[in-house]
Amino acid sequence: MPCHGKDGVSEQPTVPSIGGQWNDYVVLALFQFRNGHRPSEIMGPIAKPLSDNDLGNLAKYYESLKPWAPSRHSSSAALAAGPALTQQKNCVQCHAPGLPGQQSIPRIAGQHIDYLTAQLRGFRAGTRGDIDGNMSAAVKDLTDADIAILADYISGLSTP
Ligand code: HEC
Structure with a gap:
């Protein structure tokens, strides 16, 4: 493909x-x-x-296949604010610490920043399919600034 x-x-x-x-x-x-x-x-x-x-x-x-590696480094602002945000919003509970995902919960560590941003906005807007409603619930209170930090932080994560 x-x-x-x-x-x-x-x-x-x-x-x-x-x-x-x-x-x-x-x-x-x-x-x-x-x-x-x-x-x-x-x-x-x-x-x-x-x-x-x-x-x-x-x-x-x-x-x-071997999991992909990040294609960018997170900004220092995202490195400072990202970890606490992924704890507060329970991202790490479902996607696991380091965000490698598990079973039907996708790997998101090191994913493209543009793609991550679009998915998080899509879940919030209800335009991206969400199998069990968990993602829509997880992102419903996020601001655009939160989404920007999360996408910046997660896209730079290198998790085996
Ligand atoms: C209660 C469990 C749960 C929580 C909490 C959660 N997620 Fe998810 N996440 C999922 C599941 C399940 C999917 C797959 C949904 C689908 O495609 O129907 C998903 C999908 C995603 C995707 C799409 C990935 C792709 O390849 O398309 C992103 C990005 C994501 N989550 C980021 C986050 C972030 C950031 C947080 C914290 C703000 C978070 N998730 C919190 C369970 C969760």
């Missing part, structure tokens, strides 16, 4: 890296793209013709 880059490491800021992403989350994401619960002009048509088997095979393949 050229969009998500070689070995699932995307070079396009609005396209997520998915190499090393968790099997359960990739299945979940493809499932939501396929049924339109997570609307996307790009991923919708790609996922539509996929069978359940295809979803499983793609997810297995991406999980088998």
Whole structure:
């Protein structure tokens, strides 16, 4: 898949890296793209013709790859404010300390800053599919400034 880059490491800021992403989350994401619960002009048509088997095979393949590394360094402001914010807002409880994710909760450490910003705004606006409502609840009180700090901080995190 050229969009998500070689070995699932995307070079396009609005396209997520998915190499090393968790099997359960990739299945979940493809499932939501396929049924339109997570609307996307790009991923919708790609996922539509996929069978359940295809979803499983793609997810297995991406999980088998080495997780991506961050492509930037966080600003010093984000390094100062980010850790407390991810504690207060429980990001670390679900996405685990260091934000590597687990099972159906995606790896977000080192993800592209533009992609992270767009997802957090999308969850807040209700325009990004959210399987269980947990993300919409987690971000509903975030200001634009909070989102900027979180995306800046998380995009620079290097977590094995
Ligand atoms: C109660 C558990 C929970 C909490 C708390 C939580 N998340 Fe999530 N997060 C999830 C789940 C589950 C998903 C997948 C949702 C989906 O795609 O339907 C997700 C998805 C995301 C995504 C999208 C990643 C991608 O690859 O598209 C981002 C970014 C994210 N979370 C960041 C955060 C941040 C930042 C916080 C803290 C402000 C946070 N999350 C708090 C469970 C949680």
